[in-house]
Amino acid sequence: MTTMFRKALNALPRLGVQVVDLGPGAAVISRRGRYSATKVSADAWMVGGGRRSTRAPAEGWGLRKAAASSLCARHVADFLANYEVNCVFDVGANRGQYGRQLRESGYRGRIVSFEPVPDALARLRKAAERDPDWWVRPVALGRSESVQSMHLGWKTMNSLLEPSAYGQQRYKRFADTRTTQVQVRRLDKVMDEALHGIANPRPFLKMDTQGFDMEVFAGAGERLDEYVGMQSEVAALQLYEGSPHMTEALAAYEEAGFGITGLYPVTREETTGRVVEFDCVLARVSSVPGSAAGVRP
Structure with missing residues (x-):
């Protein structure tokens, strides 16, 4: 038996509405853009959307x-x-x-x-x-109890280590850095x-x-x-x-x-x-x- 929910979903595309059916009682509905959904666990979906890009599409x-x-x-x-x-x-x-x-x-x-x-x-x-x-x-952890220089300005990539040649080529943020002294504990x-x-x-x-x-x-x-x-x-x-x-x-x-x-x-x-x-x-x-x-x- 087709439910009222399912009948409504089936009718929406004729009105120009995009529908991504996620299963019983769940759907993504939009009048603009293109959306895709990937099931990542038994009870969770990952929904991506917006304009498609040749560089990083929603399903990419x-x-x-x-x-x-x-x-x-x-x-x-x-x-x-x-x-x-x-x-x-x-x-x-x-x-x-x-x-x-x-x-x-x-x-x-x-x-x-x-x-x-x-x-x-x-x-x-x-x-x-x-x-x-x-x-x-408010400390770092390491092999020894010491004070060391921490590289800052790299957002979530701040490090006690220098960037490699590959790292510098991959991330422009590594080109601009400053350092501060931080306490390191074991x-x-x-x-x-x-x-x-x-x-x-x-x-x-x-x-x-x-x-x-x-x-x-x-x-x-x-x-x-x-x-x-x-x-x-x-x-x-x-x-x-x-x-x-x-x-x-x-x-x-x-x-x-x-x-x-x-x-x-x-x-x-x-x-x-x-x-x-x-x-x-x-x-x-x-x-x-x-x-x-x-x-x-």
Whole structure:
């Protein structure tokens, strides 16, 4: 039996209205422009639209990037729930995008965000100010306790590393930079404070530090074993001098006892299709709750 909703949808194109049917009870309706929709999970669609472009059509790189980002966010949300994570170390927090995403996806545990860049730090503090279990720390993390020069003016790509020749060719923003001195702490030196008050800590480490993730990872020292999972931005193409290739990073993570659970493209070259960076989500399989592998002393 055809419902009134379905009859209405069928009639609208004759009136010059575009209809993208998403299934029972859902549709995208527009009098102008062209829209497309991609199903990114069982209960979510990614809708792109506007005028078509020969450079980035709605169903091209932009939509695929958005779909990958949405899938990664859902993957992380499910991971945090399945592994009973109660503290997320958000390293390279920028303006708080990741923390807001965690809250929107339903995570209610503690978030400890690390961000040393003054402008981003101010916006991060604003994002977290009404959330008592979202803590902000104005420092960078790395291999050693030190003071280092941070490159600014690169928007979300500020880094403790210099841009590579490839990075300079790809991003014009790298041509104009200034630096500021930032405090760098070791991860193992800040964990006790971050986990204070949590009876049975099950931390998750998220790193998005523009080529510096392996340095953050090294700073965990022997306390790395306490993490049940992690997320790292790994590079297939080098944007920063001294940053590791993804094969090197993944080998180190796996050597430390983590296994890949998801790999999602972050950016890619539009002309060649090569992926520049991936978001990689990893689990310490021995920490799975409720399984023989997850039994802890």
